[in-house]
Amino acid sequence: xxxxxxxxxxxxxxxxxxxxxxxxxxxxxxxxxxxxxxxxxxxxxxxxxxxxxxxxxxxxxxxxxxxxxxxxxxxxxxxxxxxxxxxxxxxxxxxxxxxxxxxxxxxxxxxxxxxxxxxxxxxxxxxxxxxxxxxxxxxxxxxxxxxxxxxxxxxxxxxxxxxxxxxxxxxxxxxxxxxxxxxxxxxxxxxxxxxxxxxxxxxxxxxxxxxxxxxxxxxxxxxxxxxxxxxxxxxxxxxxxxxxxxxxxxxxxxxxxxxxxxxxxxxxxxxxxxxxxxxxxxxxxxxxxxxxxxxxxxxxxxxxxxxxxxxxxxxxxxxxxxxxxxxxxxxxxxxxxxxxxxxxxxxxxxxxxxxxxxxxxxxxxxxxxxxxxxxxxxxxxxxxxxxxxxxxxxxxxxxxxxx
Amino acid sequence: xxxxxxxxxxxxxxxxxxxxxxxxxxxxxxxxxxxxxxxxxxxxxxxxxxxxxxxxxxxxxxxxxxxxxxxxxxxxxxxxxxxxxxxxxxxxxxxxxxxxxxxxxxxxxxxxxxxxxxxxxxxxxxxxxxxxxxxxxxxxxxxxxxxxxxxxxxxxxxxxxxxxxxxxxxxxxxxxxxxxxxxxxxxxxxxxxxxxxxxxxxxxxxxxxxxxxxxxxxxxxxxxxxxxxxxxxxxxxxxxxxxxxxxxxxxxxxxxxxxxxxxxxxxxxxxxxxxxxxxxxxxxxxxxxxxxxxxxxxxxxxxxxxxxxxxxxxxxxxxxxxxxxxxxxxxxxxxxxxxxxxxxxxxxxxxxxxxxxxxxxxxxxxxxxxxxxxxxxxxxxxxxxxxxxxxxxxxxxxxxxxxxxxxxxxxxxxxxxxxxxxxxxxxxxxxxxxxxxxxxxxxxxxxxxxxxxxxxxxxxxxxxxxxxxxxxxxxxxxxxxxxxxxxxxxxxxxxxxxxxxxxxxxxxxxxxxxxxxxxxxxxxxx
Numbered sequence: 001x002x003x004x005x006x007x008x009x010x011x012x013x014x015x016x017x018x019x020x021x022x023x024x025x026x027x028x029x030x031x032x033x034x035x036x037x038x039x040x041x042x043x044x045x046x047x048x049x050x051x052x053x054x055x056x057x058x059x060x061x062x063x064x065x066x067x068x069x070x071x072x073x074x075x076x077x078x079x080x081x082x083x084x085x086x087x088x089x090x091x092x093x094x095x096x097x098x099x100x101x102x103x104x105x106x107x108x109x110x111x112x113x114x115x116x117x118x119x120x121x122x123x124x125x126x127x128x129x130x131x132x133x134x135x136x137x138x139x140x141x142x143x144x145x146x147x148x149x150x151x152x153x154x155x156x157x158x159x160x161x162x163x164x165x166x167x168x169x170x171x172x173x174x175x176x177x178x179x180x181x182x183x184x185x186x187x188x189x190x191x192x193x194x195x196x197x198x199x200x201x202x203x204x205x206x207x208x209x210x211x212x213x214x215x216x217x218x219x220x221x222x223x224x225x226x227x228x229x230x231x232x233x234x235x236x237x238x239x240x241x242x243x244x245x246x247x248x249x250x251x252x253x254x255x256x257x258x259x260x261x262x263x264x265x266x267x268x269x270x271x272x273x274x275x276x277x278x279x280x281x282x283x284x285x286x287x288x289x290x291x292x293x294x295x296x297x298x299x300x301x302x303x304x305x306x307x308x309x310x311x312x313x314x315x316x317x318x319x320x321x322x323x324x325x326x327x328x329x330x331x332x333x334x335x336x337x338x339x340x341x342x343x344x345x346x347x348x349x350x351x352x353x354x355x356x357x358x359x360x361x362x363x364x365x366x367x368x369x370x371x372x373x374x375x376x377x378x379x380x381x382x383x384x385x386x387x388x389x390x391x392x393x394x395x396x397x398x399x400x401x402x403x
Numbered sequence: 404x405x406x407x408x409x410x411x412x413x414x415x416x417x418x419x420x421x422x423x424x425x426x427x428x429x430x431x432x433x434x435x436x437x438x439x440x441x442x443x444x445x446x447x448x449x450x451x452x453x454x455x456x457x458x459x460x461x462x463x464x465x466x467x468x469x470x471x472x473x474x475x476x477x478x479x480x481x482x483x484x485x486x487x488x489x490x491x492x493x494x495x496x497x498x499x500x501x502x503x504x505x506x507x508x509x510x511x512x513x514x515x516x517x518x519x520x521x522x523x524x525x526x527x528x529x530x531x532x533x534x535x536x537x538x539x540x541x542x543x544x545x546x547x548x549x550x551x552x553x554x555x556x557x558x559x560x561x562x563x564x565x566x567x568x569x570x571x572x573x574x575x576x577x578x579x580x581x582x583x584x585x586x587x588x589x590x591x592x593x594x595x596x597x598x599x600x601x602x603x604x605x606x607x608x609x610x611x612x613x614x615x616x617x618x619x620x621x622x623x624x625x626x627x628x629x630x631x632x633x634x635x636x637x638x639x640x641x642x643x644x645x646x647x648x649x650x651x652x653x654x655x656x657x658x659x660x661x662x663x664x665x666x667x668x669x670x671x672x673x674x675x676x677x678x679x680x681x682x683x684x685x686x687x688x689x690x691x692x693x694x695x696x697x698x699x700x701x702x703x704x705x706x707x708x709x710x711x712x713x714x715x716x717x718x719x720x721x722x723x724x725x726x727x728x729x730x731x732x733x734x735x736x737x738x739x740x741x742x743x744x745x746x747x748x749x750x751x752x753x754x755x756x757x758x759x760x761x762x763x764x765x766x767x768x769x770x771x772x773x774x775x776x777x778x779x780x781x782x783x784x785x786x787x788x789x790x791x792x793x794x795x796x797x798x799x800x801x802x803x804x805x806x807x808x809x810x811x812x813x814x815x816x817x818x819x820x821x822x823x824x825x826x827x828x829x830x831x832x833x834x835x836x837x838x839x840x841x842x843x844x845x846x847x848x849x850x851x852x853x854x855x856x857x858x859x860x861x862x863x864x865x866x867x868x869x870x871x872x873x874x875x876x877x878x879x880x881x882x883x884x885x886x887x888x889x890x891x892x893x894x895x896x897x898x899x900x901x902x903x904x905x906x907x908x909x910x911x912x913x914x915x916x917x918x919x920x921x922x923x924x925x926x927x928x929x
Contacts (some may be wrong), residue, residue, distance in 0.1 A: 018927045054863045056848040067779045073849075076776065080769040088762065091740045097760065099748045100680070106416060106747035110682040116734070123733045127726045130776060137717060137778040137899060142715045185858060187465040195464065197860045220552040221645060223710055223785060225850040232781045236646060238639020241712035258710070258785040258853045260545045262552055263471040266639070266856030332538035332557065333472055359638075361553040 059228045063245045066230030076130060112397045116314040119149060144244045147212030154224025155235035158264035158321060158365055161202050175202045177317060178267050197254040204273035206245050206280035215241045219364035226255035226272055234259050247274040264321050298371050298399045304392050311380025314373045327385040338385040347391055350378055371395035430514035432499045435521050439496030442524055447656035447891060451878050453481040458874040461867050466858055474857035476541035482546025486529055487570045493805045494666040495577050498605050504910035504917060505599045507590025507926045512583035520576040527569035534559035545855060550637040552647050554630050564623045571616040578609035592928035599908045603690050604669030607697045611658045622648060648710050653704035656826030661795060662699040667804025668735060671757045674807050675739050677905040678754035679746025685738040692731035699728045709780045723773040734836050736765055752826030756807035760832050767795025788848025794841045813891050814898030818916030821891040829887060832880035841875030
C-alpha cells in the first residue's frame with residue numbers, strides 16, 4: 001500500500017467529524033444564499049489536499065463551470081437531506097409507535113385524494129427549482145464560441161494526443177503517455193504520490209484564457225475528463241465534439257479517461273498544467289525550438305542500427321501494451337509479432353497494417369506517428385526477437401506512401 | 404427441491420413423468436416458477452463470484468490478482484449475468500408462482516410456451532459463460548457493449564450476442580404469457596382495478612419487455628453484422644455512427660431498469676399492507692404512478708449519454724423528462740409510508756426487507772435525481788458515483804424486493820415456516836454490508852475515480868478497501884440465505900393456509916404448501 005493509505009475506519013470517522021466542523025470554507029455566494037449554512041456542510045472535502053484519501057466531495061473547482069456544478073450539487077444534497085428527514089422522520093416514527101407489539105390498533109384509511117394531489121404537485125415544483133440553475137449552466141457549457149486557444153485532443157488506445165490548432169502555440173503537437181513506471185503498477189517498487197495520474201507530456205495552457213478543446217478518437221470511444229475543470233466529453237472516432245474551460249489559477253489538474261476503451265483504460269491519465277501567460281509564452285517558444293531541432297530530412301538514408309535503436313523506443317511507447325516486450329503478444333487477445341506472417345513477410349504488408357490498422361481487431365492505425373517513427377518501428381519489428389527479415393524501411397518510403 | 408413436490412408426485416391422477424424428465428417436460432406454473440428461481444439464484448452466485456474477484460483486485464492499488472483484460476471481462480460478465488441471469492429470471496419466477504394464484508387462475512395461459520421460455524435460459528447462460536474459455540475470452544467491452552470496442556473483441560462477443568438473443572426470446576415469450584394470463588384468466592369478479600399490486604406491476608413490466616427486448620435484439624444484431632459481415636452501422640469510416648448504437652441500446656436499456664424494479668415495487672406493495680395490517684394507501688394512484696413511470700421510462704434514454712455530446716435542446720429535454728420520473732416514484736414512496744402510518748406493524752423478515760427496500764431505494768432515487776441534472780452528471784458519469792447509484796436501486800432495490808418476496812411466499816411454496824431468527828440475521832448482515840460496500844463508492848466517484856478500472860490512484864485506496872471488505876461480507880451473507888431456504892424446504896413448523904395475519908390476496912386462501920393444481924374451479928371475487 002502507498003504511504004497515504006494506512007488509516008483505519010476510526011480515523012475516517014474522526015476526520016469526517018473534523019471536516020464537518022471546519023469544512024465549507026470555500027462556499028460561494030450562490031449556494032450560500034440558498035442554503036445559508038455552508039459552514040457546517042454535510043460533506044465537504046474542501047480545505048483538504050487534492051490527494052486526500054478521505055475526500056468526500058467533488059474536487060475544488062477551478063473554472064466557472066466547475067464552480068456552478070459544485071454549488072448545484074451542494075444545493076441538491078441539502079434538498080435531498082430535507083426530503084429524507086421529512087419522509088423517513090414520518091416513517092421511523094411510525095415504525096416505532098405504530099407497532100403491534102406496543103398494542104397499536106390498525107386504522108383503516110386507504111386513500112385521500114387531497115393528500116395525494118398535494119404530494120404530487122410539491123415535488124414537481126421542487127424539481128423545477130433544481131432544473132432552473134442547471135439549465136443556465138448547460139447553456140453556458142455549450143458556449144464554445146470565440147476561444148483564445150483551440151486544442152485538439154485525440155484519444156488513442158491508450159494515450160492522448162494533443163494538437164494546438166489556433167491561438168498562441170499553434171502548431172505544437174505531442175503525445176501524452178502514462179509516466180508511472182510499470183514496476184509501481186506491478187507492486188515491484190513503492191507507489192509515488194501521483195501514481196497513475198502522471199504523464200510524460202502534460203497539456204500546458206495559460207490561466208485566464210478561454211481554451212476550446214476539440215475532442216475526437218482514433219480507434220474506440222474514450223472520454224476526456226478533468227474533474228477540477230468541470231469538463232468531461234466522450235471522444236468518438238470519426239466525430240468531433242468540443243468543450244471549453246478558462247482556468248482561474250495556476251496549478252496542475254489531473255484527470256483520467258472516463259469511457260471504457262479496452263485493456264489499459266485505467267492507464268491513460270490527463271494532466272493539465274495551467275501557467276501564467278508569460279510562462280506559457282516561454283513554453284511555446286521551447287516547444288517550437290524543440291520541434292525545429294527534431295525535424296529530420298525524410299530523404300536521409302538511415303542505417304539498420306539507427307532505425308532499430310529508434311524503433312525500439314517507438315515500440316516501447318506505442319506497441320508494447322498489446323504486443324508485449326518479447327513480441328509474443330497475449331495469446332487469443334493480441335497477436336504475436338515474433339515469427340508472425342506480417343513481420344516476416346513482404347514489408348509492404350507490414351507497413352500497411354502499422355499505418356492503417358486492421359479493421360475488426362484491436363490493431364489501430366498509427367498514421368499519426370512520424371515517417372521516421374513508422375520506418376523505425378517497422379524495421380525494428382522485422383529484425384527483433386526471432387525475426388530476421390533483414391530488410392530496412394526508410395522514412396522516405398513512408399513519406400511516399402502518404403502522398 | 405424434490406422434497407417440495409414429493410407429495411404431488413404421489414398423486415396418481417397427475418401422470419407426469421418423474422425424475423429429470425418431470426422438470427424437463429413440466430408445464431406446471433409452480434414447477435416452472437421454482438426452476439426460474441433456482442436458475443436465478445445460481446446465476447446470482449455466479450455473478451457474485453465475479454463481483455468478489457473484482458473487489459479483491461480493487462482491495463489495494465496495483466495489479467495483484469487479475470490482469471486488466473480479464474478484469475474487463477469480469478465487469479462485463481458480472482453485469483450481463485446479474486441483469487439477464489439473476490434479476491430478470493427471479494421476477495419471472497415470482498410471476499409464474501404467484502400470478503395464477505393471486506388472480507385465481509389454474510395455470511399460465513400458454514403452459515407449453517412457459518416450459519420453452521424457461522428451458523431457453525440454461526443453454527443461453529452456458530453459451531454466455533463458456534465465452535470465458537474461447538480464444539480472446541469473454542466480452543470485455545462493458546455490459547453496454549459499446550462499439551467500436553465491442554467490434555474489436557474475439558468470438559466471445561458473438562457468443563454473448565447469441566446468448567442475448569436467446570434470453571430476449573425467452574423474455575418476450577414469458578411476457579406474452581404473463582399479459583395473456585392476466586388479461587384473460589382472472590377469477591370472476593376480479594376487475595383490473597381489484598388486482599393485487601404485484602399483478603399490476605407485472606402487467607406493466609411485461610408490456611415494457613415486449614416493447615424493448617426486440618430493440619435490444621436489433622442493436623446486437625447490427626453489432627453482429629458489423630463484426631462479421633462487413634456492415635458499417637456503427638463504423639464512422641464506413642458512414643455509420645458509434646453513438647447510434649448508444650441511442651438504440653439505451654432505448655432498451657432505460658426501460659430495462661424499470662423492468663427490474665417495477666415487480667419489486669409490486670412485491671413491496673403486497674408485503675407492507677400485510678405486515679401493517681392495513682390496506683395499501685392510494686391503490687389507484689399506485690397503479691397510475693406505475694404506468695407513468697413505465698411511459699416516462701421510454702423517453703429518457705439519452706440521460707445515459709450526456710457526455711456523448713448532444714445538442715443543448717437534447718440535453719435539456721432528457722434532463723427534464725428524467726427529473727419528472729421522480730414525481731410518480733415519490734408518490735409510491737409516500738403511499739408506502741402512508742400505508743405504514745397508523746398500522747399495526749410487525750417486523751418479520753419480509754417486512755424488514757421491504758422497509759430496507761424503501762429506505763435504500765429512496766437513497767438511490769436521490770442520487771438518481773442528482774445524476775439527472777446534466778451539469779452534475781458531467782462530473783459523475785462513468786464514475787463510481789454511478790456504480791453506487793445503480794447498485795442502490797438494483798441491489799437494495801430489485802434484490803431486496805426479491806428477498807422480501809421470497810421470505811413472504813416461502814411458507815406458501817414449501818408448506819414450512821422459514822427460520823425467522825436466521826432470516827432476520829440475513830437481513831441485518833445484508834443491510835450493513837451492502838451499505839459498507841456501496842455508500843463509500845459515492846465518495847470515490849465524486850473524488851474522481853472512473854468506473855471499470857482495475858487499478859487506481861492512491862487517494863482512492865482507503866474507500867476501496869472498505870468497499871471490498873463490505874463486498875465480501877455481503878457475498879458471504881447470501882450463503883446464509885441459501886441455508887435458510889434449504890432448511891425451510893426440508894422442514895420446519897407447518898405453515899397455515901393464511902400464513903400472515905394480514906394476508907388478503909387469494910393465495911392465502913389456498914392450503915400451504917399450495918397443491919400442485921390450484922383454482923381448477925375459479926374462486927369468486929366480490
